[in-house]
Amino acid sequence: MPETQKRISILQLLVCGAMIVTLAMGVRHGFGLWLQPITQDRGWSRETFAFAIAIQNLAWGVAGIFAGMLADRFGSFRVILVGAAAYCLGLLGMAYADSGLLFAMSAGVLIGVAQSGTTYAVVYGVIGRNVPADKRSWAMGVTAAAGSFGQFLMVPTEGFLISHFGWQQALVLLGFATLLIAPLAWGLREPDFGGHAHMHRDQSILQAMREAFKYPSFQLLMAGYFVCGFQVVFIGVHMPSYLKDKGLSPQVASYALALVGLFNVFGTYAAGVLGQRLAKRKILAFIYLARSVAITLFLLVPLTPASVYLFASVMGLLWLSTVPVTNATVAQIFGVAHLSMLSGFVFFSHQIGSFLGVWLGGYLYDKTGSYDSVWLIAIALGVAAALVNLPIKERAIARAALPQSA
Numbered sequence: 001m002p003e004t005q006k007r008i009s010i011l012q013l014l015v016c017g018a019m020i021v022t023l024a025m026g027v028r029h030g031f032g033l034w035l036q037p038i039t040q041d042r043g044w045s046r047e048t049f050a051f052a053i054a055i056q057n058l059a060w061g062v063a064g065i066f067a068g069m070l071a072d073r074f075g076s077f078r079v080i081l082v083g084a085a086a087y088c089l090g091l092l093g094m095a096y097a098d099s100g101l102l103f104a105m106s107a108g109v110l111i112g113v114a115q116s117g118t119t120y121a122v123v124y125g126v127i128g129r130n131v132p133a134d135k136r137s138w139a140m141g142v143t144a145a146a147g148s149f150g151q152f153l154m155v156p157t158e159g160f161l162i163s164h165f166g167w168q169q170a171l172v173l174l175g176f177a178t179l180l181i182a183p184l185a186w187g188l189r190e191p192d193f194g195g196h197a198h199m200h201r202d203q204s205i206l207q208a209m210r211e212a213f214k215y216p217s218f219q220l221l222m223a224g225y226f227v228c229g230f231q232v233v234f235i236g237v238h239m240p241s242y243l244k245d246k247g248l249s250p251q252v253a254s255y256a257l258a259l260v261g262l263f264n265v266f267g268t269y270a271a272g273v274l275g276q277r278l279a280k281r282k283i284l285a286f287i288y289l290a291r292s293v294a295i296t297l298f299l300l301v302p303l304t305p306a307s308v309y310l311f312a313s314v315m316g317l318l319w320l321s322t323v324p325v326t327n328a329t330v331a332q333i334f335g336v337a338h339l340s341m342l343s344g345f346v347f348f349s350h351q352i353g354s355f356l357g358v359w360l361g362g363y364l365y366d367k368t369g370s371y372d373s374v375w376l377i378a379i380a381l382g383v384a385a386a387l388v389n390l391p392i393k394e395r396a397i398a399r400a401a402l403p404q405s406a
Contacts (some may be wrong), residue, residue, distance in 0.1 A: 010139070015131055016187030017342045020080060020327050020355040023181050024087065024277045025116035028111075029150075029261060030158035032237040036244065037167040044100060045196060050362025051212050052104040053237055054355040055294065059112025060119075061351025067116040068125065068344030070258060072337070075121045079266065080185035084178060091175035095168045118181055120144070121347050124327045125340030126188050134240040134276070136331060138225065140324035141272010148264030148320060155261060159254040176332025198227050208338040212345065215394040221326060222349035224284055227385035228322045229353030230290055235315065236260075242371050243308060256312035263316025263345055268362025271321035281392040283323060288389065291318050292382030299375055333397050358401075 005238025035049050070077045090113075116122075124140055131139040160169035203211070212218045242254035274283055298311040327343050334342055361374050 007328050014085050014142055015186045018146030020181050020184050021147030025147045025148035026154030030155045032240045035241055047362040048100045050358050052107040054359035055104050055108030056112040057354035059109045060115045061348035063113045063116035064121050064152055064344040065372050068121050068340035071122045071125050071340040075124045075190045077185050077189045079117045079122050081182055084181035085115045087114035088175045088204045090114055091171050095171035119338050121343040128336040128339040129333045130153055132376035138272050141269045143315050144268035144320050144323050148255050148261055148268050152258050152261030155257040173334050180258050186204035222346050222390045224385040224389045225346050226353035229379040230357035231349035233354035234357035234361045237358045246303050246347045246356040259312040260316040260319055263313045264319040267317035267321040272324040275328050279329045280325045280394055281389050283325050284389040285386040288382045288385035292379045295304040295379050
């Protein structure tokens, strides 16, 4: 392939992948804005809403493993198409669900499955297979940064839709907007992935899984990513209600989430660039420790709009900066043949943490009337995650010759 064509191909890959992640992650980032409108209108407890979002994160994690397997085998295009359709149906179901069970099935299961097919693991699989190794961390950082900018754009947009059209109609409009993911998926079609022709692999799926789960560094990556999920989803979903409970206006929460998205652009891009130059394990350890420091200071200083915006900006720099570094580490250790699947397993650990973070936030608030205990758990977990990332070995795994899979 000529060099100019190769560059155009990579540019197309990054643009389409970034726009898909922008929509998928941007819509998700604003779900906290719906907590109080929905629970007050339906007469539900906060735990009911939080449980549905917790199910969403768990469903995302479980489905992500299988979405990764399918994307590795048949390419990401078809997986993303299914994810776009599920996203639309999930948001429509979320708008019209009149019971906690239906809300959990739509906002939880359907949207969780949709996110598994439209976000990082599937998109990063395409990047890993088509971008040279010396640019891979950078390319993943670019995609994550673009998705972060989508969060910055989407949160105020979602707040505008809620205030002008009502929470229910806002969800309907977002549901149809997610269908734009489908035509963008065309830009991620890989010629080598058809129904029959596919990438040569020296390992079967089971061999790749056994190798990864026996490798201590893979286990440590999963442990650290668990903490990432706990922290960001607890803050993203419950911070708007936390701020309102403290007497701050809903606009402060909207601006804070938007600042998280804006500064996330710089944080994820910087992490992707640094991942090409520095030890990725040290970058991850710094991110987790810095989160704990930021949360501690946020709780200690007087709560004002200025302190909220400063906290949101700092957390934004650290928000998804773990994503390109973690996925690039997986690719560096194990290669790219099963990257989407292995990233899916690491992300499953992230989603277990997300489940506990969002659910415990609602459960402990209903029990104690406060979020204080969950903030303290988030601080302690951040310190633990920093420690477990330091022993990770990033070099390519020494792999004995394996029999070729059928």
